[in-house]
Amino acid sequence: MNELIENAPCGFITLSSEGEILMINKTLLNWLDYPSSEHFMGNHFNMLLSPSSQIFCQLYLVPLIKVKHTVEEMFLTLHTVMKEEIPILLNASFHDNHQLTCVIFPIRNRSALEDALINARKMTEDAYLEKELALLELERKQQDLLQANLINTKIMRETERDLQIAKKIQETALTKDITNDNIEILSYYRASKSLSGDIFGFYQVTPQKYAIILLDVMGHGISSALITMSLQSMFQKLISREAAPESVLQELDQYLHDLFQNNQDAWHYCTAIYLNIDISTQTIEYINGGHPPAILQEDNGAQHELGATNPPLGTFENILFKSRTLNYERGTRILLYTDGVSEAFELNTLNYLLNESISSPLAQTKEIIQSALENKETIYSKYNNDDQCFILVEL
Amino acid sequence: MIQNTFKRNNVHIRGNGKKPLIFAAGFGCDQTVWNDVFPAFEEDYQVILFDYVGFGNSDITAFDLIKYGELSGYVQDLLDICETLDLKEAVFVGHSVSSMIGLLASLSKPEYFSQLIMIAPSPSYINDPPEYYGGFEMKDLLSLMDLMEKNYIGWANAFSITLLNNTANADVAKDLEDRFCSTDPLFANTFAKACFFTDNRKDITKATLPSLILQCSEDVIAPRVVGEYLHANMPNSTIAYMNAIGHCPHMSDPEETIFLIKNYLLEHSMPLIGEGVGNLNE
Numbered sequence: 001m002n003e004l005i006e007n008a009p010c011g012f013i014t015l016s017s018e019g020e021i022l023m024i025n026k027t028l029l030n031w032l033d034y035p036s037s038e039h040f041m042g043n044h045f046n047m048l049l050s051p052s053s054q055i056f057c058q059l060y061l062v063p064l065i066k067v068k069h070t071v072e073e074m075f076l077t078l079h080t081v082m083k084e085e086i087p088i089l090l091n092a093s094f095h096d097n098h099q100l101t102c103v104i105f106p107i108r109n110r111s112a113l114e115d116a117l118i119n120a121r122k123m124t125e126d127a128y129l130e131k132e133l134a135l136l137e138l139e140r141k142q143q144d145l146l147q148a149n150l151i152n153t154k155i156m157r158e159t160e161r162d163l164q165i166a167k168k169i170q171e172t173a174l175t176k177d178i179t180n181d182n183i184e185i186l187s188y189y190r191a192s193k194s195l196s197g198d199i200f201g202f203y204q205v206t207p208q209k210y211a212i213i214l215l216d217v218m219g220h221g222i223s224s225a226l227i228t229m230s231l232q233s234m235f236q237k238l239i240s241r242e243a244a245p246e247s248v249l250q251e252l253d254q255y256l257h258d259l260f261q262n263n264q265d266a267w268h269y270c271t272a273i274y275l276n277i278d279i280s281t282q283t284i285e286y287i288n289g290g291h292p293p294a295i296l297q298e299d300n301g302a303q304h305e306l307g308a309t310n311p312p313l314g315t316f317e318n319i320l321f322k323s324r325t326l327n328y329e330r331g332t333r334i335l336l337y338t339d340g341v342s343e344a345f346e347l348n349t350l351n352y353l354l355n356e357s358i359s360s361p362l363a364q365t366k367e368i369i370q371s372a373l374e375n376k377e378t379i380y381s382k383y384n385n386d387d388q389c390f391i392l393v394e395l
Numbered sequence: 396m397i398q399n400t401f402k403r404n405n406v407h408i409r410g411n412g413k414k415p416l417i418f419a420a421g422f423g424c425d426q427t428v429w430n431d432v433f434p435a436f437e438e439d440y441q442v443i444l445f446d447y448v449g450f451g452n453s454d455i456t457a458f459d460l461i462k463y464g465e466l467s468g469y470v471q472d473l474l475d476i477c478e479t480l481d482l483k484e485a486v487f488v489g490h491s492v493s494s495m496i497g498l499l500a501s502l503s504k505p506e507y508f509s510q511l512i513m514i515a516p517s518p519s520y521i522n523d524p525p526e527y528y529g530g531f532e533m534k535d536l537l538s539l540m541d542l543m544e545k546n547y548i549g550w551a552n553a554f555s556i557t558l559l560n561n562t563a564n565a566d567v568a569k570d571l572e573d574r575f576c577s578t579d580p581l582f583a584n585t586f587a588k589a590c591f592f593t594d595n596r597k598d599i600t601k602a603t604l605p606s607l608i609l610q611c612s613e614d615v616i617a618p619r620v621v622g623e624y625l626h627a628n629m630p631n632s633t634i635a636y637m638n639a640i641g642h643c644p645h646m647s648d649p650e651e652t653i654f655l656i657k658n659y660l661l662e663h664s665m666p667l668i669g670e671g672v673g674n675l676n677e
Contacts, residue, residue, distance in 0.1 A: 055535070064548070064575075
């Protein structure tokens with residue numbers, strides 16, 4: 001071999017088209033630690049290559065040489081006699097004599113730097129992929145949320161519809177106003193939400209006797225409304241049996257205790273006022289269980305309060321309910337209301353409104369109180385969150 | 396679908412024959428590898444050539460990391476091509492990993508294919524002692540991945556990120572003069588992982604179609620024991636030992652390759668009933 005090539009500062013090797021080693025220069029032999037070229041003669045180029053480089057040459061070097069007749073800057077790893085790896089770059093060209101001429105440069109330092117760069121790139125790409133995946137996940141989660149929101153809205157719509165139906169049912173349970181020669185009873189009823197914790201009933205029990213009851217279950221909404229409905233069916237039964245006021249309230253109180261004795265979480269109490277009016281004897285028998293005092297106004301305008309005679313229902317067990325009795329003259333008016341009404345006004349407003357409209361028909365008095373309430377609501381919206389109910393009686 | 400599949404896989408149809416014959420390149424290169432082989436079949440067959448997505452002139456914007464991270468993605472593309480061309484009983488010629496891609500496609504839709512020709516096939520590259528020798532240890536294949544990353548042959552872009560970020564930017568593909576072979580980290584690495592780390596030893600036992608294994612001499616990628624294992628475990632298979640040395644006989648010795656394929660097809664062919672062959676006396 002040409003002296004120049006033998007000792008050139010690069011590896012030089014020629015191969016047959018089958019990949020057999022034909023010639024190899026001294027420089028390359030020294031790098032690979034082989035004493036002489038005899039080891040290689042007739043052997044395949046694979047002998048110099050690491051296993052991964054052997055595969056790589058079959059996958060890329062062979063097709064590229066076949067089609068392009070030349071390769072440049074192919075990165076491979078050679079194996080020394082001791083199987084140490086040398087990273088190299090290879091340039092090769094194919095000639096008409098069907099020989100492949102290859103030039104080889106070791107690139108140890110450059111290769112180490114490249115490894116670091118590739119690692120950095122991989123980390124960047126992995127981070128990017130992770131970000132992409134996270135974004136996809138985020139989008140998926142957003143879709144889930146939108147879906148959940150849709151379902152929620154649907155459920156809310158259904159619930160709202162159910163509540164509206166429940167409200168109608170609740171309202172149908174209320175008794176109708178009574179107007180005759182002996183007595184006039186008018187009512188106003190408004191739920192804070194769809195359902196109310198207030199409930200009332202007035203009944204002509206016998207030709208001479210009328211019963212009026214007004215209850216306010218603590219809280220409002222579905223749970224309170226359910227309790228009012230069960231109390232309503234109870235007092236209706238009791239009152240129609242002409243039960244005495246004491247026993248009516250006694251039973252309702254007991255019922256509340258029984259209902260929640262094993263379930264403190266569901267515990268509700270309730271305030272109630274119950275009047276028995278006898279038009280033949282012109283007496284009123286009443287019990288007030290923790291309810292705001294009813295206002296009784298005589299024909300001459302003098303006002304009295306029918307204050308609490310007992311604590312609310314469902315608070316203390318085994319309370320003895322005791323009624324009070326008073327006589328009235330014709331023309332007496334009574335206003336019963338829940339705290340949702342009294343708390344909407346300043347002190348004594350109800351007394352004042354009642355007094356102001358003493359000479360007006362009862363229906364007009366109701367109008368006055370009602371419009372005062374509805375005007376108040378716009379001013380003090382904080383009072384808009386309780387149920388409101390009042391009953392006007394003229395004897 | 397037709398437009399898309401043709402564009403996506405750069406499908407070319409040549410020849411004057413009726414019976415379809417599909418050539419599928421092995422890992423890393425495009426349909427150019429068949430240039431010295433396919434003309435010999437143009438007279439008798441309808442020759443179909445194509446590229447896998449990410450190689451040659453395929454539509455790299457169709458690349459999908461998840462889909463092509465598994466051999467099934469490449470199998471699906473082959474099935475799409477068969478469906479688009481409405482192929483029946485095609486001869487499938489696959490080099491290297493394409494042999495397995497063809498086999499998996501034939502298991503899924505046998506009606507598309509009549510015979511499988513496998514050039515330098517291997518059902519699994521990793522040694523699984525004592526019962527199986529594939530030729531490589533896991534570490535060899537992992538360092539092959541590293542080696543590919545340090546060769547910049549036919550890269551679509553210096554940074555896969557840019558591509559991933561914007562596969563819709565088809566200009567990237569136009570910038571490249573030549574993607575005959577590619578070590579592009581995005582396409583080649585994804586394909587390499589699907590190829591070299593997949594074990595198809597269970598699938599070959601389900602083969603039904605007649606197949607020819609062309610076993611090269613001194614092939615480091617698919618050594619003789621691997622070809623023999625295939626022949627022993629793949630029903631209906633025939634093995635032919637080639638003089639051609641290395642892993643790419645279709646390139647290093649196209650004549651021998653053509654001869655063996657033609658020979659096999661002659662021995663195993665069903666006579667074709669030509670169209671318009673009527674009774675002469677009518």
